[in-house]
Amino acid sequence: MSESVQSGVRPGNGVRSGDDVHEHHGGFPVFTPVQAGPNYGEFVESLRRLQDLAVSTHLPDDVVDDAIARVNALSDMLEPHRVSEGKSPAGFNRQLPGRGSLLLLPWLFEKVEVDGIRSRGVFRLFHRGGNSAAHGGTIGLLFDDMLGMIVYASGHPIARTAYLHVNYRQVTPLETELVLEGRVDRVEGRKLFCTAELRDLDGTVLADCEALMIELLPGQP
Numbered sequence: 387m388s389e390s391v392q393s394g395v396r397p398g399n400g401v402r403s404g405d406d407v408h409e410h411h412g413g414f415p416v417f418t419p420v421q422a423g424p425n426y427g428e429f430v431e432s433l434r435r436l437q438d439l440a441v442s443t444h445l446p447d448d449v450v451d452d453a454i455a456r457v458n459a460l461s462d463m464l465e466p467h468r469v470s471e472g473k474s475p476a477g478f479n480r481q482l483p484g485r486g487s488l489l490l491l492p493w494l495f496e497k498v499e500v501d502g503i504r505s506r507g508v509f510r511l512f513h514r515g516g517n518s519a520a521h522g523g524t525i526g527l528l529f530d531d532m533l534g535m536i537v538y539a540s541g542h543p544i545a546r547t548a549y550l551h552v553n554y555r556q557v558t559p560l561e562t563e564l565v566l567e568g569r570v571d572r573v574e575g576r577k578l579f580c581t582a583e584l585r586d587l588d589g590t591v592l593a594d595c596e597a598l599m600i601e602l603l604p605g606q607p
């Protein structure tokens with residue numbers, strides 16, 4: 387997504403290439419992608435490990451107290467480096483799992499093309515819902531984020547999700563490599579009708595979705 391914001395509309399279905407970036411990306415500011423430094427991916431992975439442990443340990447009280455002190459010390463170290471939206475490498479680095487954003491599932495893109503995207507990754511312990519299955523909300527998060535990339539790849543201006551209908555077909559396992567594919571199926575004016583599927587490596591559909599993405603109007607947030 388970051389490249390679209392930087393360079394404007396790319397070739398694709400419903401192209402309006404050459405048009406003004408501000409006008410056709412709604413009220414989104416023009417972000418210049420912030421490149422991650424050489425160890426940024428390791429930093430994010432370290433935090434993901436911490437998240438996994440935070441939800442899968444039962445700590446003695448003295449360990450909790452020690453952890454609070456250490457985590458606060460780490461936060462105090464980071465605090466002076468706080469920046470505004472668009473100025474952090476988080477979310478801008480497609481070569482990193484989850485584009486380097488701790489919010490996103492740690493997935494990597496295999497294909498980002500006009501006719502659709504494919505991404506691969508795992509749900510981790512942090513994403514556990516119940517009985518070793520992925521939390522349904524994290525599946526929605528994965529789909530929603532991929533929809534943004536589907537719109538970007540298709541060459542359309544930035545769009546927001548009007549609705550996202552998720553069908554949970556099978557229990558989605560943790561720590562198991564899975565694949566997601568999605569595309570724009572149909573365009574009606576500003577309305578982009580998209581579909582995507584989450585599959586295991588045997589090809590079994592674990593979840594699928596249908597979504598309506600609406601291209602933003604000039605100045606629309």
Ligand SMILES: CCCCCCCCCCCC(=O)SCCNC(=O)CCNC(=O)[C@H](O)C(C)(C)COP(=O)(O)OP(=O)(O)OC[C@H]1O[C@@H](n2cnc3c(N)ncnc32)[C@H](O)[C@@H]1OP(=O)(O)O
Nearest residue numbers: 387388391417530534544545546547548549577598600603
């Ligand atoms: C660094 C990189 C950054 C890059 C960052 C890139 C960001 C990507 C975003 C990723 C996706 C997200 O998570 S977005 C976050 C979650 N979504 C949101 O917060 C969206 C909140 N909702 C809105 O802002 C608004 O409702 C919009 C923009 C979706 C639509 O509002 P609008 O622009 O006023 O459009 P409106 O006239 O209402 O509707 C246009 C047409 O769509 C239809 N329509 C509208 N909503 C629906 C609906 N739920 N179900 C059916 N149809 C609908 C209308 O009937 C109409 O059809 P007709 O009469 O024309 O036929």
